[in-house]
Amino acid sequence: MKVLILGSGLLGVTTAYELGKRGFQVTVLERNHESARETSFANGGQLSYSHAEPWASPSVIPKLPKWIGRDDAPLVFKFRADWQMIRWGVKFLRNCTTLRANVNCVNMLRLGLYSRKRMEEIRKDSGISFDFGNSGILHIYSTDADFDHAKKHLTFQEKFGCNQKLLSKDEVYRLEPTLTNSSRTVVGGIHAHEDETGDPYLFCNALAKVATERYGVEFKYGVTINDIKVENKTVVAVSTSEGDMTADGYVMAMGSYSAPILRNIGIDVPIYPMKGYSITINANDGCPNVSLTDGTHKIVYSRLGNRLRVAGTAEFAGHDQSLNEKRIGNIITAAKELFPKADWSQTIDKWACIRPSTPDGPPIIGNTPYRNLFLNTGHGTLGWTQAAGSAAIVSDAIEGKPPGIIVQGLTLERYVK
Ligand SMILES: Cc1cc2nc3c(=O)[nH]c(=O)nc-3n(C[C@H](O)[C@H](O)[C@H](O)COP(=O)(O)OP(=O)(O)OC[C@H]3O[C@@H](n4cnc5c(N)ncnc54)[C@H](O)[C@@H]3O)c2cc1C
CATH class of the missing domain: 3.30.9.10 (D-Amino Acid Oxidase, subunit A, domain 2)
Known part of the structure; x- marks a missing residue:
């Protein structure tokens, strides 16, 4: 199964590593020239x-x-x-x-x-x-x-x-x-x-290298994501600066830039x-x-x-x-x-x-109303701390497996009335 990960910060990289290890064919899209150049660059390290x-x-x-x-x-x-x-x-x-x-x-x-x-x-x-x-x-x-x-x-x-x-x-x-x-x-x-403690920038780039060398994960840098294209509750492509790109599954991990793009397809996340x-x-x-x-x-x-x-x-x-x-x-x-x-x-x-x-604190991980779109975003003050667990949870959701912990309060469901 081919998965496109949107964004290469802490959440994108750990998800890419986790999915690569589980045998998925993973490509990561990132607008910067390397991973972790935005919020995951020089955080508190805790x-x-x-x-x-x-x-x-x-x-x-x-x-x-x-x-x-x-x-x-x-x-x-x-x-x-x-x-x-x-x-x-x-x-x-x-x-x-x-x-x-x-x-x-x-x-x-x-x-x-x-x-x-x-x-x-x-x-x-x-x-x-x-x-x-x-x-x-x-x-x-x-x-x-x-x-x-x-x-x-x-x-x-x-x-x-x-x-x-x-x-x-x-x-x-x-x-x-x-x-x-x-x-x-x-x-x-x-x-x-x-x-x-640890340096998130060093972590992301070292882990991206292992994911590439060991599991064949491809990191495409310098690619800007403009929109997500949907039909019948399914994502059919992401539109990017390099043209449309397609996969079987998509993971939104664009940090603070997730919300505006998700809103375009009717997913209203309060990030x-x-x-x-x-x-x-x-x-x-x-x-x-x-x-x-x-x-x-x-x-x-x-x-x-x-x-x-x-x-x-x-x-x-x-x-x-x-x-x-x-x-x-x-x-x-x-x-x-x-x-x-x-x-x-x-x-x-x-x-x-x-x-x-997010206004309540926890991130938003897992399924969306689109069958092949998954979220790993909204980590606020604790994205470094929660990256490894979040990557496992979203990967379980993609595989259709039960998550390693109870995910109540950590998914999109809590905002859907
Ligand atoms: C000052 C500060 C201190 C912090 N200290 C800690 C701490 O000590 N411990 C802790 O656990 N957390 C800490 N955090 C929080 C943590 O850094 C974040 O939760 C985490 O970095 C979020 O990671 P992310 O992958 O969701 O977002 P990002 O790292 O921002 O990754 C998103 C990626 O998506 C890319 N992207 C966005 N839009 C597009 C687009 N249109 N096209 C292509 N690519 C795009 C971006 O370039 C970026 O690389 C701190 C944050 C700050 C600001």
Whole structure:
């Protein structure tokens, strides 16, 4: 069976690898000159399987009025006359109840824990290098209120098989001694010791190479997808800059650009771009060894080999991917405060990109009303974490096999009334 995968970011590449391994004849279409040049290029690097709390939760509601209009807020919102944004925002607010947040959290956690297993298989099977680290992720908190909330959440997730360690302030400093250089208050932490890190760009391109050499997957770069052609609830071709291309099955993995093309064929997915930023510097002794999440400022830090990656901010700016120096400046200021002995005199690599975010949090994976069109998109803040599990789920759907986990809440069905 011939499958065309639309998009070669984390979700496109892992799906191509998985399907290639299962014996499918796979071609990947990508507008850039290599894989992972857009949202999967320089993300936070965290494989945060244990981090399943969606942005849409009751805890975010009291913070929203303080964030609105502020340039240094973790979530930067400026009103725009953009119908898709407004619609997304209404759905987001509807998901901020305790019940909805818990359901979404459990669904994302299930996918996260499954992805950890699948990622281990991919690593062992492919043998690729991507600055992988397995020291876990340390979440630190600066206020008692944030720490108390995190403790409650840890207890909740424990019931669903997620193991994390609660740390006192002293234990936080013992685990990551470079934090003692900072004047920032740390009241306590949580060590998600089974979480991991890695460079998504290195991962995608190394995995694409193995998929090509071992399973004959073909990556066609420099091809822009313009539309999907359908007849009688079947996709008959994708129209591209190189002409129409056909296959037996199609997988939509175009990240933030999935929604407009899907809307043309009547599939209304509420994916809205949420811009984020990262910086990368060469690491020295003043940089952390363990990956960190600053839970109060919503900024993540990952040691990727001899580099330190710092990422954060969620900004509603449509599909604009341009780099706003002010927002990058906020990330640098926060990072300098936490790690003052890192080398801040060097040239800093700066990056901005848009997360394909759903209002409830989980991605959209699997079947569509078109019998041969499948989705692997909408992964928002956790596409690196959830890539391996999502690839297996969409591949099972294509093969008509039962998925490896319960997929309720992870498919298109939840939006269809
Ligand atoms: C600042 C930041 C930090 C993040 N940190 C983390 C983290 O620490 N951990 C984590 O799990 N996740 C993180 N994420 C989220 C993660 O990076 C995304 O969820 C993931 O990259 C999405 O992958 P994707 O394959 O869906 O999209 P993409 O990587 O954007 O891939 C889609 C591909 O489709 C191609 N495409 C689009 N339109 C067309 C077209 N018309 N024709 C041809 N090709 C097209 C694009 O070029 C692109 O290569 C972060 C994101 C950001 C922005």
